Amino acid sequence: MTRFGAEYYARYYGDGGVHDREKIAHLASAVHGMCAWWDVEPASVLDVGAGPGLWRDWYREKVVSTDVSEHACREYGHQLRDIGAWRPRSRFDLVVCHGVLQYPNDKAVTAAIDNIAAACRHVLYLEIPTTADLESVVDPDATDMDVHRRSGDWYRRRLNEHFIQAGAGLWVRKGGGVALYELERSR
Ligand SMILES: C[S@@+](CC[C@H](N)C(=O)[O-])C[C@H]1O[C@@H](n2cnc3c(N)ncnc32)[C@H](O)[C@@H]1O
Structure with a gap:
């Protein structure tokens, strides 16, 4: 896939890009803290569509990072995987999928959500x-606008089969042992 070549990463991760190492450090600390609050120790982490690898770098250990871009895999050191077509054999305590699923088509995203x-x-x-x-x-x-446009409900219909939405980007796996109070979760 040539779309995600060197120019793409220079454009969206250079000055004025989507986010940087410092912003991801804030977000990853918060996500890690919420996991601790829920008694989840992320002993294994999967970073799907890792791009420049900012999440992977924050976790450093016990993290598997993947991307569909040959350039990103070569440059940043990920496994070459298309999440629409790849289902890992093992499970991970925490899965991160940040800014990725706007790219694949409807069929591939539906499969990607099942794989995640x-x-x-x-x-x-x-x-x-x-x-x-x-x-x-x-x-x-700062954002790549050349992406698929789908509604929140379109995604929720697929995500709700497997997850409960906790908010702020966090979803807990149904049957995964995290119990949310009624007002900690969306309906
Ligand atoms: C906006 S970047 C996000 C990178 C990183 N997750 C972050 O937040 O910094 C989107 C990334 O998704 C990857 N991507 C797009 N479609 C994918 C797919 N089907 N499977 C895996 N990665 C994919 C692209 O190669 C690109 O690196």
């Missing part, structure tokens, strides 16, 4: 810009 669910033992951190986000939330200068 199969790979996830306890907690998923997920960020996908939806139609509404692309219209009024994201910064169009």
Whole structure:
């Protein structure tokens, strides 16, 4: 896949890009802290569509990072995997999928969500810009706008089969041992 070559990473991870190492450190600390609050110790982490590997670098150990881009795999050291077609044999305590599922088509995303669910033992951190986000939330200068536009409900219908939404990008795996109070979760 040539779309995700050196230019893509220079454009979106250089100055004025989507996010950087420092921002991901804040987010990863918070996600890790919420896992601890839920008594989940992320002893194994899967970073899906890892790109420049900011999450992978924050975790450093016990993390498997994957990407569909040959360039990213070569440059940043990930396993070459298309999450729409790859289901890992083992499960991971925490799965991270940050800014990835806006790229594959509907069929591939549906398969990707099933594959992520199969790979996830306890907690998923997920960020996908939806139609509404692309219209009024994201910064169009910093964000790749050439992506699939799907509604939040479109994604929720698929995610709800496997996960309970806790909010702020966190989803807990159904049957994964994390119990949320009624007002800690969305309906
Ligand atoms: C916006 S970047 C996000 C990178 C990283 N997750 C982050 O937040 O910094 C999107 C990444 O998703 C990867 N990607 C797109 N489709 C994918 C797929 N089907 N399977 C795995 N990775 C994919 C791209 O190669 C690219 O590296």
